[in-house]
Amino acid sequence: MRARYSSFSRDAQPSRSRGPATVRSSGSSATARRAASSAISPPPEAAHFGPKRKGVRAAPAGLRAAPRPCPAPAGRRRGRGRCFAAPGPAVSAACWLGPEVFPQQMEGVKLIVTKTLSSHFQVTHTVHMSTLGPSSYHFNATFVGDRQLGPTEAFPTLVGDMDNSGSLNAQVLHLVAERIRTKAVFQTHQAKFVTWQFDSEYRGDDCTATITLGNPDLLGESVILVAHFLQSVTSRLVLGGEMVYHRRPGEEGAILTLAGKYTALKWVATLNVGYGGAHASYYHRANEQVQVGVELEANTRLQDTTFAFGYQLNLPQANMVFRGLLDSNWSVGGVLEKKLPPLPVTLALGAFLNHWKNRFHCGFSVIVG
Template identity: 75%
Template sequence: MGNAEGRAPRRAEPRGNPGSFDELHRLCKEVFPPQMEGVKLIVTKTLSSHFQVTHTVHMSTLGPSGYRFNATFVGDRQLGPTEVFPTLLGDMDSCGSLNAQALHLLGEHLRAKAVFQTHQARFVTWQFDGEYRGDDCTATLTLGNPDLLGGSAPNWVTTLNVGYGGAHASYYHRANEQVQVGVELEANTRLQESTFAFGYRLTLPGASVVFRGLLDSNWSVGGVLEKKLPPLPVTLALGAFLNHWRSRFHCGFSVTVG
């Protein structure tokens, strides 16, 4: 039978590309509050449109205190708000340990990434990634750690990684401009254990306030409150975390300039 009079045939909307593999878990992880302990001062300085440096001083009561220096260089090829090629990132602490990444665009659909890590003067790990971006799919090959790709949608993202050591699944949902939630499930076949975590993020744009909360299967609860102080380029953050099972409590305070 033909279509009813005046009714246009339904067309399947293009799904679009789900984005980079590394970005699939990012939305879910950003919902969770970052661990905070001690006092931290972060100063960021933009030297040019291509170069930026960050200085971080952390004073801790549970672990060693220290200083970290981060440098970021971005090129002229920008494909999106968070995609600029080539990109070079380096992070070094006061002990000489280095984390470095290099990202480069090999063609219209091919991207390459190299990751290096050292501990003091000793070389620890390296990793090379190759990524293919299609019209509605992304395929990633990681040397030494094969992964499978999940699916995505505008207001939610669900992701599943399967490797030799276990599986990692996450679900992110954006309810509205103020509320975001995330759920993570990790299963480690080597340690024979699984963990579950639920996080949420509340944003109050009028008050320049962001709150992130956490609840996991290890009986840990926590939260971080961030407050911007416009027109000054300063962000204050206060966090507290409590593990009921181990009777552990720690809190932290940080100041970010830049």
């Protein structure tokens, strides 16, 4: 079992019997996007939740699988998810993203050790020695309940992550009804609350509806509300939209984004169009060893367009996975992961170079458990 987990989904292919997934906002007003991104944070690093940040891993032996949470509704994360997996039950809002082909940038040295204490409880220790910022230590604890709906979903689920400065990230996930899931997220910076977020998701046979309430403050008259709805039009086509509304004293704004996704046997294409621009992606699986992906994003407000190409090479006989990246910002990078069976150890080595800014950094991690 690996000590590193993430929010990638393995069942992102939509069908009439499954609900589609999340919409990534591509166009926005500057004020609304800043408010949404600051108030609604992604889940803490935790078993089956937090960053690797790439690739949902199978539940460790003896530990029940935890459900995949919805990611932060405002904001975009590149190249996440697995869209070539076999069909499954209704898809949550975490499954809209592309395959796991883009490498995650890493720097410094990181040691991650995970211990499964029982079929319900697991703890993780993470030590990160950084060359760009202060070093840190994280302690993570995960509890999953008895009600298991699938290999990656069990309720209730409690996740807590605390670092050496006393900052806390916590999540609580609960199944209210067969089709209704709820989640509460709390985040503190030392002794100060910075985020409190409440989600409710409904999964129909061929649709998904989610509403998120971020940092509600009745006294300060401020709130962030995110709502999205996605519909499987056919077994391969998903259409939907997302609205982000924010209000604070003297400010009020809303963002509307429309999205579509088409899933074929060996490729996936997505398009998101909003007020401030558009985002398009295409992912293709050449064979069992090679996957490639491209992403294009245009921001009309900033008059900026970016392009990225990523690829993944699997070498199962050598227990190795390599991911590479090349983008329009003159950046190149790659991450090599190597398993060491029969030991429960994985080594990862990454290096990234930005030619335009003349910046280079590399990282090394050891995952035990």
